[in-house]
Amino acid sequence: MCFTKMNKILKIDKENLTATVEPGVVLQDLTLRLMKEGLFFPPDPQSFLGATMGGIIAENAGGPACVKYGVTKQYILGLEVVLANGDIINLGGRTLKNVVGYDLIHIFISSEGTLGIISRAELKLNPLPKAKKTIMAVYSDVAVAGESVFRVLENGVIPDKIEFLDNWVINRIEEMMPMGLPKDADAVLLFECDGIPEAVEKETEQIVEITKKYGAVDVRVAKDQAEADKYWLARRAGFAAVFGKAPTVLAEDVTVPRGQIPNLIKKCKAIAKKYDIEIVILGHAGDGNLHPSILTDVNNKEAYDRALKGLDEIIESTVELGGVLSGEHGIGLEKQKFFRRVIDPNVINLMKGIKQLVDPNNIMNPGKIW
Amino acid sequence: MCFTKMNKILKIDKENLTATVEPGVVLQDLTLRLMKEGLFFPPDPQSFLGATMGGIIAENAGGPACVKYGVTKQYILGLEVVLANGDIINLGGRTLKNVVGYDLIHIFISSEGTLGIISRAELKLNPLPKAKKTIMAVYSDVAVAGESVFRVLENGVIPDKIEFLDNWVINRIEEMMPMGLPKDADAVLLFECDGIPEAVEKETEQIVEITKKYGAVDVRVAKDQAEADKYWLARRAGFAAVFGKAPTVLAEDVTVPRGQIPNLIKKCKAIAKKYDIEIVILGHAGDGNLHPSILTDVNNKEAYDRALKGLDEIIESTVELGGVLSGEHGIGLEKQKFFRRVIDPNVINLMKGIKQLVDPNNIMNPGKIW
Numbered sequence: 020m021c022f023t024k025m026n027k028i029l030k031i032d033k034e035n036l037t038a039t040v041e042p043g044v045v046l047q048d049l050t051l052r053l054m055k056e057g058l059f060f061p062p063d064p065q066s067f068l069g070a071t072m073g074g075i076i077a078e079n080a081g082g083p084a085c086v087k088y089g090v091t092k093q094y095i096l097g098l099e100v101v102l103a104n105g106d107i108i109n110l111g112g113r114t115l116k117n118v119v120g121y122d123l124i125h126i127f128i129s130s131e132g133t134l135g136i137i138s139r140a141e142l143k144l145n146p147l148p149k150a151k152k153t154i155m156a157v158y159s160d161v162a163v164a165g166e167s168v169f170r171v172l173e174n175g176v177i178p179d180k181i182e183f184l185d186n187w188v189i190n191r192i193e194e195m196m197p198m199g200l201p202k203d204a205d206a207v208l209l210f211e212c213d214g215i216p217e218a219v220e221k222e223t224e225q226i227v228e229i230t231k232k233y234g235a236v237d238v239r240v241a242k243d244q245a246e247a248d249k250y251w252l253a254r255r256a257g258f259a260a261v262f263g264k265a266p267t268v269l270a271e272d273v274t275v276p277r278g279q280i281p282n283l284i285k286k287c288k289a290i291a292k293k294y295d296i297e298i299v300i301l302g303h304a305g306d307g308n309l310h311p312s313i314l315t316d317v318n319n320k321e322a323y324d325r326a327l328k329g330l331d332e333i334i335e336s337t338v339e340l341g342g343v344l345s346g347e348h349g350i351g352l353e354k355q356k357f358f359r360r361v362i363d364p365n366v367i368n369l370m371k372g373i374k375q376l377v378d379p380n381n382i383m384n385p386g387k388i389w
Numbered sequence: 390m391c392f393t394k395m396n397k398i399l400k401i402d403k404e405n406l407t408a409t410v411e412p413g414v415v416l417q418d419l420t421l422r423l424m425k426e427g428l429f430f431p432p433d434p435q436s437f438l439g440a441t442m443g444g445i446i447a448e449n450a451g452g453p454a455c456v457k458y459g460v461t462k463q464y465i466l467g468l469e470v471v472l473a474n475g476d477i478i479n480l481g482g483r484t485l486k487n488v489v490g491y492d493l494i495h496i497f498i499s500s501e502g503t504l505g506i507i508s509r510a511e512l513k514l515n516p517l518p519k520a521k522k523t524i525m526a527v528y529s530d531v532a533v534a535g536e537s538v539f540r541v542l543e544n545g546v547i548p549d550k551i552e553f554l555d556n557w558v559i560n561r562i563e564e565m566m567p568m569g570l571p572k573d574a575d576a577v578l579l580f581e582c583d584g585i586p587e588a589v590e591k592e593t594e595q596i597v598e599i600t601k602k603y604g605a606v607d608v609r610v611a612k613d614q615a616e617a618d619k620y621w622l623a624r625r626a627g628f629a630a631v632f633g634k635a636p637t638v639l640a641e642d643v644t645v646p647r648g649q650i651p652n653l654i655k656k657c658k659a660i661a662k663k664y665d666i667e668i669v670i671l672g673h674a675g676d677g678n679l680h681p682s683i684l685t686d687v688n689n690k691e692a693y694d695r696a697l698k699g700l701d702e703i704i705e706s707t708v709e710l711g712g713v714l715s716g717e718h719g720i721g722l723e724k725q726k727f728f729r730r731v732i733d734p735n736v737i738n739l740m741k742g743i744k745q746l747v748d749p750n751n752i753m754n755p756g757k758i759w
Contacts, residue, residue, distance in 0.1 A: 023671035034539045034648025035677075057545070079488050090486055093463055106735045112646040115676040116460055116716030118449050118499050120732060120758060123741045125495035129488050169404045175427070175516035175585075215545075218588030274484040297635025306485040307405075346486030362490060365476045369747070370491045374740045388490060 023286045025138065026071075031056055037096060037113055038142045042073025058144045061088035064347070068077070073137045075347070079129035081347035083254070085211075086172075086305030087179040088145070092128045097141030100127050100134075105379040113141050126373060131349050132384035136378045148179075148213035153247035156230040157204045157237040161185055161288070164206040165281035170233045170303045171210070172277065176225045180211040181305030182254050183280075188301045191260035198253040201237065208235075208304060209250055257301045258310075265297075265314035267323070269330050273337040274308040274346030286336040295327040296322075308346035315337045334361070348357055350388045358388070395508065396441075401426055407466060407483055408512045408755045412443025412729050428514045431458035434627040434717070435625060442692045443507045448675055449499035450716035453624070456542075456675030457549040457583075460517070460717070467511030468506075468641045470497050473748040483511050496743060501665065501719050502754035504747045509661070518549075518583035523617035526600040527574045527607040531555055531658070531670075534576040535651035538674045540603045541580070545597045550581040553650075558671045561630035568623040571607065578674065583633030605731075627671045628680075635667075635684035637693070639700050643707040644678040644716030656706040666692075678716035720758045728758070 024045030035058060040049065044068040046060070053059050064070050070080065070142050076098070081090045097111035110124040111117055127134055158164035168181055184192070184207050189200045201206065208230070208271035212222040227238050241247035262268050275283050284300060291298040302309035311333055315326035334357050343361075350358045359367065374381075374389065381389075396413030403426060410419065416430070416437040423429050433452035434440050439449065447466070451460045467481035476530055480494040481487055524539040526677055538551055554562070554577050561568045570577065578600070582592040597608050611617035632638050645653050654670060661668040672679035685696035704714050704727050713731075720728045729737065744751075744759065751759075 022469060032646065032648060032682065033543055035540075035646035035648065057596060079492070080485050085486065088645045089463065092492070093459065108739065109737045112713050113646045114678075114713050114716065115647075116455065116644045116678045117713045118672075118715045118717055118719045119713050120728060120737070121504075121741075121743055122462070122495045122499050122718060125492045129492050134491075146543065146547070149545060169406075172406060173403055174518065175519060177516070195500065209451055213444050215588055215591050217591045218585055221585050221587045231675070238734075244715065274486045276402065276405040276407065276483045277485075278402060303486075308484075308486045341483045343482050343484050343487045343489050345488045347488055348489060349488045359491060363479055365472075365478045366480065366493065367490070369478065369493060373493075373743065374748045375492055377739070378744055 028052055029139070031058070033058070035113065036145055036146070040140055040142060042137050042140065043319050044072045046072065046075060050246050053144065054147065057147050059147050060094060060142055061143055062091040062094060065258065068157040073359065073387055076128055076137055077130060077132050077217055079347070081303065081306070081308065082179040083303055085303060086181050087177050092125060094143045095124060095128055095140060095247070096129055096143050098124050098137055099318065101136040101137035101138050101179045103135065103382050104353060107138070111141065115143070127328060129349065130140050131351060131387050133374060133388050134383055141173055150216040150219040151211060151213045151247070152219045153250055154210040154223060155239045155241070155250055156208045156210070156235040157201050158161050158206045158208070158234065159204065159236050159237070161206040161284050162281040163234040164208050165284050165304065167208055167233050167235060168228050168280055169277045171229050172228055174225065174229055176229070177223050178212045178222065178226065178305065180210040181303070183300065183302055183304035183309065184209070184254065184257060185298040185300045186256050187297070188260060192253045192256050195260050195263070197247055200253055209254055225370050260369045261299055261312050261314070261351050263303070266316040266318065269313040269315060270350040271311050271330065271333055272308070272345045273311065273333060273342055274306070275337055275340045275342035277307045279340040279342065280304055280307060280309070282340055283337065283342070285307060287333060290332045290336070294325040296326050296329045298329065299384060306346070307342070352387065356389070398422055398570045399509070401428070401430070404537050405483065406514045406516070410442050410512060410516055412441060412507050412510065416440050416442065416443045416445060416585055423514065424517065427517050430464060430512055430514055432461040432464060435628065436482050442510055446498055446507055446510055446722070447500060447502045448719050449717070451673065451676070453550040453552050453673055453677065455673060456551050457547050462495060464513045464514050464598050465494060465498055465510060468494050468497055468507055469509035471506040472645065473505065473750065473752050474624070477508070478568070481511065485513070499719065501721060501757050503744060503758050504753055520586040520589040521581060521583045521612040521617070522589045523598050523620055524579045524580040524593060525609045525611070525620055525756050527603040528576045528578070528604065529574065529606050530604070531576040531654050532651040533604040534578050535674065536604050537578060537600050538650055540661055541596055541599050544595065544599055546592050546599070546742050548580045548592065548596065549583045550579065551673070552579040553670065553672055553674035553679065554624065554627060555670045556581070557628050557669040558630060561634055562623050562626050565626060565630050565633070568619055570623055579624055587651060631669055631671070631682050631684070636688065637687040639683040639685065639696055641681050641700065641703055642678070642715045642718040643681065643703060643712055644676070645707055645710045645712035647677045649712065650677060650679070651672055653679060653707065653712070657703060658740040660699045660702045660706070664695040666699045669700065677712070722757065725758070
């Protein structure tokens with residue numbers, strides 16, 4: 020087995036709506052190949068140009084389209100995994116339903132490489148939607164934008180994407196590349212609906228109506244795909260815009276129950292004021308997964324200390340609001356101290372027991388998570 | 390903690406589209422309560438009148454609506470579990486994304502009670518669809534019906550249900566209670582589309598067109614909800630119809646990749662002929678999960694032996710076709726010998742390691758699975 024060459028799409032099964040891939044396949048390549056067959060793999064992490072399927076599975080990657088489609092684990096039917104003892108095991112299979120003993124596949128998904136090496140995966144695919152439509156709702160109050168998210172969903176409209184950009188991020192994007200985003204808005208929400216044309220048309224109408232009713236000061240429906248692409252390119256540029264603007268950026272991945280988004284945004288604003296730090300917010304509002312980012316400088320000790328205190332308080336507030344410290348990036352190295360603080364010690368012990376069972380000599384991605 | 394009284398719906402959170410329930414809540418009661426709020430919990434095992442949420446989670450229950458909505462595990466955000474050592478642990482949470490250490494929640498879902506006792510669950514809900522439509526497609530060849538399933542899906546139409554009934558089942562239902570099913574059909578497929586009215590209308594048109602193109606001899610769209618209810622009542626009566634007609638019924642739960650449904654049906658017909666046994670087929674064709682049932686009599690040794698041989702060959706054929714031995718019923722007591730035969734011994738060892746780790750004295754539902 021030569022892992023460096025394991026980048027083949029082994030099979031696309033149109034009848035079963037599945038694909039078999041090696042772990043080195045880059046998501047962008049898979050997406051283009053599937054497009055030719057009228058299919059797609061819904062998870063869409065922003066790193067899709069370089070992210071490999073092995074990494075996407077090991078991190079249970081998300082992205083904007085999770086509002087409607089869910090995360091990576093919902094699209095993994097089977098995995099071949101190389102264990103620390105050299106055994107190669109096959110988990111799951113190629114079927115949509117499978118209740119045959121313990122559902123081990125999910126321990127390896129999001130294990131961040133610490134339990135085994137994924138050497139092949141069986142993916143569940145969807146038929147490409149026939150139509151898409153993008154809507155931008157503009158807000159003069161960031162918390163009102165947060166409320167619009169669950170107002171749309173509670174009305175039974177499920178867009179595939181609901182993304183959030185605050186005023187600071189909007190302005191940095193516009194400086195970097197003018198995109199037509201409203202620079203004086205406190206926040207914007209970008210919605211995308213997909214599906215059959217008649218449904219997309221109707222959902223778009225409903226989103227316009229609901230966002231206006233719940234406080235959007237302006238709502239624009241992209242007139243064509245070119246305008247829609249411009250908005251989504253701006254959204255993708257969001258992180259680059261943030262990272263270019265400070266020597267150090269502490270980018271978080273906190274996730275709260277959707278109804279708590281306005282409260283999380285208010286908390287972040289209060290924390291920024293309390294510690295005199297700049298916190299900018301963007302993220303996947305549709306599933307409560309925001310990326311509040313603190314702009315700071317690791318070489319300015321006094322400022323960096325204030326940033327770390329603010330970071331601590333963002334995590335604490337998230338947990339108080341019923342949320343979790345990572346929605347899609349995982350624990351890795353950076354979040355280990357928070358992990359131990361917020362997770363029940365009995366649960367940590369159980370996780371450690373599994374690590375010990377599967378990889379007793381700790382040779383799988385040592386240092387990560389633990 | 391008194392488990393016998395643990396049958397309360399603790400919270401319905403409309404903003405977050407979640408509910409918190411105790412394990413004794415009966416699915417039917419939950420469904421009626423959620424309906425008042427315009428919400429629903431998508432998994433719909435046919436035992437919904439008596440099935441409790443604890444059991445539904447511990448078996449990762451399915452049902453007809455999994456084609457579009459997936460199975461139980463996709464609707465469980467958090468679990469409180471009582472472990473064998475008395476520890477009470479909380480797994481997951483109330484958020485849609487959560488990548489914080491190993492995803493232990495899925496080991497308990499479908500563990501059939503052998504790892505711990507589920508004492509509370511946080512459910513993900515969907516808004517109730519605004520419209521539904523039922524279509525019955527009639528076939529003179531059972532394998533052609535099987536093909537229609539993936540022809541509809543590969544065209545990008547995703548109904549919430551695609552159910553299959555063969556000629557024998559149709560006739561037993563009609564004897565039991567005349568429902569207007571076509572008694573001379575070799576098989577029928579029942580489709581249900583749900584969503585916003587415009588989309589449902591369009592999808593219904595497409596299903597009619599595709600099923601006609603791929604060999605249905607007759608396609609009927611239910612003219613109103615009363616006619617639709619009649620068809621679905623007939624489908625639900627299917628199992629009762631089967632069980633009433635033989636002293637012993639060996640009902641299987643095999644699941645194949647969708648494209649293999651016609652082959653599985655052909656195999657079952659050949660096996661029936663080879664062993665001179667009666668095999669009737671009904672099930673959730675939309676996700677490849679069929680319930681071929683052998684009519685026999687445990688007290689007639691010669692006949693029962695032939696039935697057991699046929700059963701063995703159904704399981705073997707399923708595995709050869711890339712399928713699994715249980716889609717939604719689990720291993721329990723009956724499928725233990727097949728479980729050991731078809732699952733990789735390394736995987737079995739890993740499962741046993743987890744059982745040993747969590748329940749070393751084997752006090753949790755002893756005898757099941759293992």
